[in-house]
Amino acid sequence: MDYEKEWPEYYDEPAAQEQIEEITPTASAMYELAERYKALRDEKKKAEDYLKQVTSEKDKAEKQLFELMLQTETENFTRKGTRFSMSVKTRASTKASCKDDLFAALRAHGYGDLVVETVNANSLTSLVKELKEANDQEVPEWIANVVNLYDQSSVSVTKSTRKS
Numbered sequence: 001m002d003y004e005k006e007w008p009e010y011y012d013e014p015a016a017q018e019q020i021e022e023i024t025p026t027a028s029a030m031y032e033l034a035e036r037y038k039a040l041r042d043e044k045k046k047a048e049d050y051l052k053q054v055t056s057e058k059d060k061a062e063k064q065l066f067e068l069m070l071q072t073e074t075e076n077f078t079r080k081g082t083r084f085s086m087s088v089k090t091r092a093s094t095k096a097s098c099k100d101d102l103f104a105a106l107r108a109h110g111y112g113d114l115v116v117e118t119v120n121a122n123s124l125t126s127l128v129k130e131l132k133e134a135n136d137q138e139v140p141e142w143i144a145n146v147v148n149l150y151d152q153s154s155v156s157v158t159k160s161t162r163k164s
Contacts, residue, residue: 066153083160092128092147093121102146109142 069075069086076085094102103115114123124147131140139149 062155063153065155069155078160078162081160081162083158084155085158087154089152089154090125090128090132091121091150091152092124094119094124095146095148098146102143105142105146 065084066086069077069084074086076083078084102119106112106114106119111127114120114127128139128143128147128149131143132138
């Protein structure tokens with residue numbers, strides 16, 4: 001048996017390529033797709049890295065804008081057809097060590113329908129907002145002890161019909 005002819009990939013890569021292309025006319029298409037796939041995979045990685053950078057810069061600019069609007073006591077303004085408004089939202093999430101206590105507290109106070117293996121963060125946030133509104137903007141102790149509360153500052157951006 002002539003191994004060099006039977007298994008050219010072990011002896012000569014271009015010959016192996018020719019032999020594969022003789023065996024199946026789709027081999028070159030497969031190689032082209034493999035190269036395209038690799039290039040797209042690499043491009044995706046670059047895009048993800050770029051997106052992380054842009055997101056970081058956007059978050060930094062938003063924080064700086066919020067702080068400046070706060071310092072100048074500017075709740076909102078319009079610039080080049082875009083309205084910028086300050087917004088602060090109270091968010092709630094379960095404290096890791098208090099999950100069972102939170103579930104028990106929610107059930108004890110008639111909010112057991114929020115408990116489904118986990119508590120939906122948006123539903124919990126809405127509940128805390130409702131409780132604050134009903135309690136002179138104070139979070140009741142029974143829930144304050146079992147959730148993390150924090151304010152999320154942001155600037156909303158919407159189209160405006162007014163130009164400035």
